Amino acid sequence: MTTGLDIVVQHRLGAFTLDATLRSQGGLTALYGPSGSGKTSLVNVIAGLIRPEAGHVRHDGEALFDRAGGVFVPPHRRRIGYVFQEARLFPHLSVRRNLLFGRWFAPRGKADRTDLAAVLDLLGIGHLLARRPGDLSGGERQRVAIGRALLARPRLLLMDEPLASLDEARKAEILPYIERLRDEAGIPIVYVSHALAEVARLATTVAIIEAGRVTACGPAATILSRLDLALRPGSPEPSSLIEGFVGTVDPAFGLTRIETRAGAIEVARTGLRPGKAIRVRILAGDVMIALAPVAGISALNQLHGTVAEIAPSGGDGSGTVDLGIDCGGERLAARLTRKSLVTLGLGLGSPVVAIVKSVSIETP
Numbered sequence: 001m002t003t004g005l006d007i008v009v010q011h012r013l014g015a016f017t018l019d020a021t022l023r024s025q026g027g028l029t030a031l032y033g034p035s036g037s038g039k040t041s042l043v044n045v046i047a048g049l050i051r052p053e054a055g056h057v058r059h060d061g062e063a064l065f066d067r068a069g070g071v072f073v074p075p076h077r078r079r080i081g082y083v084f085q086e087a088r089l090f091p092h093l094s095v096r097r098n099l100l101f102g103r104w105f106a107p108r109g110k111a112d113r114t115d116l117a118a119v120l121d122l123l124g125i126g127h128l129l130a131r132r133p134g135d136l137s138g139g140e141r142q143r144v145a146i147g148r149a150l151l152a153r154p155r156l157l158l159m160d161e162p163l164a165s166l167d168e169a170r171k172a173e174i175l176p177y178i179e180r181l182r183d184e185a186g187i188p189i190v191y192v193s194h195a196l197a198e199v200a201r202l203a204t205t206v207a208i209i210e211a212g213r214v215t216a217c218g219p220a221a222t223i224l225s226r227l228d229l230a231l232r233p234g235s236p237e238p239s240s241l242i243e244g245f246v247g248t249v250d251p252a253f254g255l256t257r258i259e260t261r262a263g264a265i266e267v268a269r270t271g272l273r274p275g276k277a278i279r280v281r282i283l284a285g286d287v288m289i290a291l292a293p294v295a296g297i298s299a300l301n302q303l304h305g306t307v308a309e310i311a312p313s314g315g316d317g318s319g320t321v322d323l324g325i326d327c328g329g330e331r332l333a334a335r336l337t338r339k340s341l342v343t344l345g346l347g348l349g350s351p352v353v354a355i356v357k358s359v360s361i362e363t364p
């Protein structure tokens with residue numbers, strides 16, 4: 001029997017197409033991607049809230065959905081717990097009754113008192129039983145919502161940005177409980193997030209979702225080392241992903257201006273809708289560093305910034321270094337030789353001009 005999740009789905013939602021393949025083995029699988037990339041849709045497919053046009057969803061070898069085989073297990077029969085962004089507790093019920101409501105859905109005879117005690121202990125919510133949701137902090141409410149889902153004895157737990165509505169302090173408070181859940185409860189978790197730090201901390205497996213497709217999926221360490229949203233010094237080929245929107249188009253030269261916090265970036269592309277949110281990727285090896293703007297050069301894009309990070313790109317003794325350059329709040333990765341670093345006299349805080357040789361568009 002194949003264990004874990006095995007998903008191949010195609011489904012249209014208006015103008016959006018979900019066309020995703022995902023396989024993961026237990027632990028915590030993070031679905032990571034920008035807003036609107038299809039994370040929630042994929043979770044809804046797993047939960048059975050969306051019936052895809054084609055494909056299959058299998059869990060531990062059992063088909064929950066199989067278009068060709070005519071299988072569709074309804075959501076309430078899937079034994080899948082779902083924790084949303086906001087806790088969705090019943091405001092008029094105590095924490096205890098909210099929790100027991102979850103247990104009501106557990107398969108008969110399987111839930112007993114030990115379950116409740118174990119869940120209270122796991123999530124540190126034993127002292128809250130008599131309170132009502134309105135008297136809890138956001139983090140406590142979320143812990144109760146997780147507890148309610150667990151008490152239904154799910155085979156799989158779906159968590160869709162469960163920390164998104166919490167401030168930094170509350171997030172920090174709840175993260176250790178999610179780690180415990182991952183390590184101790186033995187229930188596989190599918191966890192949606194667009195926060196890299198959260199994914200890096202929690203994920204066993206990472207699936208990157210972009211424009212409805214899973215563009216990378218594998219062990220967290222492998223995928224995160226390829227992830228370039230944050231500069232990752234020492235990775236094989238660091239790059240930067242910069243968010244912006246489509247500005248003016250110059251049809252005469254076939255160029256489009258992308259407005260970003262790092263400054264305007266011209267790309268050799270037309271046909272992009274003005275105002276559309278877009279991301280550009282710049283490979284570290286495509287960035288040259290100068291101490292002042294350079295005239296008489298073919299590169300169109302020169303971004304002003306300061307050196308915020310310097311790290312050797314290979315092991316010690318490597319001839320190259322990776323720089324993290326802060327350009328108006330965006331982080332640009334640049335790879336240059338150690339000799340250039342010394343010749344230019346660069347150190348942390350040095351003002352520089354990043355000359356960008358090539359740019360690719362990430363979200364067409």
Ligand SMILES: Nc1ncnc2c1ncn2[C@@H]1O[C@H](COP(=O)(O)OP(=O)(O)OP(=O)(O)O)[C@@H](O)[C@H]1O
Nearest residue numbers: 013014015016034035036037038039040041042194
């Ligand atoms: N019922 C629907 N009809 C038409 N379009 C839809 C429908 N549901 C979702 N979409 C579109 O599908 C795309 C993916 O939405 P989804 O909520 O899955 O993204 P997401 O990655 O979870 O985003 P976020 O991080 O903002 O929650 C979006 O462009 C959304 O507008």
